[in-house]
Amino acid sequence: MLHLLDPNDPEAPFPPVESAETEPDGLLALGGDLHPRRLLNAYRAGIFPWYSADQPLLWWSPDPRTVLFPERLKVSRSLRKSLRNKPFTVTFDSAFEAVIDACAAPRGGESGTWITRDMASAYRELHQLGHAHSVEVWLDHELAGGLYGIAMGRVFFGESMFSRVSEASKVGFVHLLRQLQARGYRLVDCQVYTAHLISLGAEEIPRREFCRLLDRWCPQPGNPGNWSDWKPAAP
Numbered sequence: 001m002l003h004l005l006d007p008n009d010p011e012a013p014f015p016p017v018e019s020a021e022t023e024p025d026g027l028l029a030l031g032g033d034l035h036p037r038r039l040l041n042a043y044r045a046g047i048f049p050w051y052s053a054d055q056p057l058l059w060w061s062p063d064p065r066t067v068l069f070p071e072r073l074k075v076s077r078s079l080r081k082s083l084r085n086k087p088f089t090v091t092f093d094s095a096f097e098a099v100i101d102a103c104a105a106p107r108g109g110e111s112g113t114w115i116t117r118d119m120a121s122a123y124r125e126l127h128q129l130g131h132a133h134s135v136e137v138w139l140d141h142e143l144a145g146g147l148y149g150i151a152m153g154r155v156f157f158g159e160s161m162f163s164r165v166s167e168a169s170k171v172g173f174v175h176l177l178r179q180l181q182a183r184g185y186r187l188v189d190c191q192v193y194t195a196h197l198i199s200l201g202a203e204e205i206p207r208r209e210f211c212r213l214l215d216r217w218c219p220q221p222g223n224p225g226n227w228s229d230w231k232p233a234a235p
Contacts, residue, residue, distance in 0.1 A: 005032030005059070012038075017046050017061040017207060026062030033057070034122035036129060043150055043157050044218055046211045048191060053116050063207035066190040066197060070181035074201035075174055082167045083174060089138040090175045090232040096127045099134040099146040103160035115160065123159070126150065130225040135172040137165075144168040147176070149189075153218040156180055157189040173200060175232040186217045 003015040010033060020028040028047060032038055034057070042048060042059060051058040075083070082088075100123055104115035126132035131152070137145040145168025147161035156176075161169040180188065190197045193204060 002027065003029040005029050005038075005057075007031060007033045010035035010038040011041070014042060014045055014047055014059065017063075017211060020061045020063070022063075026060040027058060028061050029059040030056045032059070034118055036122070036126055036131070039122060039126060039150075040131065040152070043152060043189075044214065046207065046214055048157070048159075049119065050114055051116070052114055061207060062192055064204040065207050065210040066193045066202050066204050067210060067213075068177070068188040068190055068197065068200065068202040070177050070185055070188065072201045072203075073174065073177045073181075074199065076199070079167060079170055079174065082171055086167075086171070087139065088144065088168065088171050090172055091136045091138065092176075092179070092227040092230040093127075093133055094228055095136045095143060095146075096132070096134040096148065097124060098143055099136060099148050099162075100124065100160075102143065102146065102162045102164070103148065105162070123148065133227050135176045137168040137172040139165055139168070146172055151185075151222055151224075153220045153222045154184055154186045155189065155214060155217050155222075156185055156187070158191070170200065179230050179232075183223055185222075187213055 006012050015029060017028060020026050034049065047059050047061045049057060050060050100115065100120050104120055123132050132148060132150050134148040135146055136143060144165040145163040147158065147169055149156055149158040161173065163169040177188065190202045
């Protein structure tokens with residue numbers, strides 16, 4: 001049976017990730033709340049929330065885990081052209097709410113979204129506390145793409161990205177990875193497999209190895225606070 005989390009105790013420990021279901025892969029617990037402390041404890045343990053508006057709050061830790069080591073980033077020839085030639089402007093932490101709203105918008109004819117109103121509110125609070133960050137990609141002063149996630153120690157936990165212009169989110173992702181590598185970050189959590197992420201250099205590793213890396217790199221000093229002074233690297 002799934003572990004039921006107490007909504008009145010955000011410090012209550014999660015069950016061991018090894019107890020997660022294999023079908024559906026990684027489903028570990030349900031219930032609780034989206035209190036900042038519970039969310040941070042979840043990420044630190046290799047767990048993340050993922051549910052839709054008609055479901056209870058569900059917590060996941062899939063095996064294997066999709067990750068990207070910043071030094072292994074792959075940039076295709078076409079993406080290099082976009083980085084070099086398209087007049088994109090990239091910023092950090094300058095429009096977090098606009099990015100999360102864009103990520104939450106239904107896509108491709110879908111009517112729903114996993115970024116519920118409560119979920120968006122929780123990550124806005126994490127942003128105000130200096131834990132959640134966004135990357136914005138602008139074209140002609142309009143938001144063309146972006147992404148957001150959680151930083152902890154030397155690990156960045158990616159949550160969602162969006163594009164309104166072709167390759168805009170990839171451009172933002174490349175600039176983020178370059179900044180993370182320059183600042184000593186060692187790992188980006190991509191959560192689950194997608195061909196899009198694999199094309200950028202992501203890979204799958206066993207959950208046990210992923211948690212071992214979190215134990216090693218999350219406690220190390222990171223970059224808390226606002227990232228608005230970060231500047232995109234040269235193409």
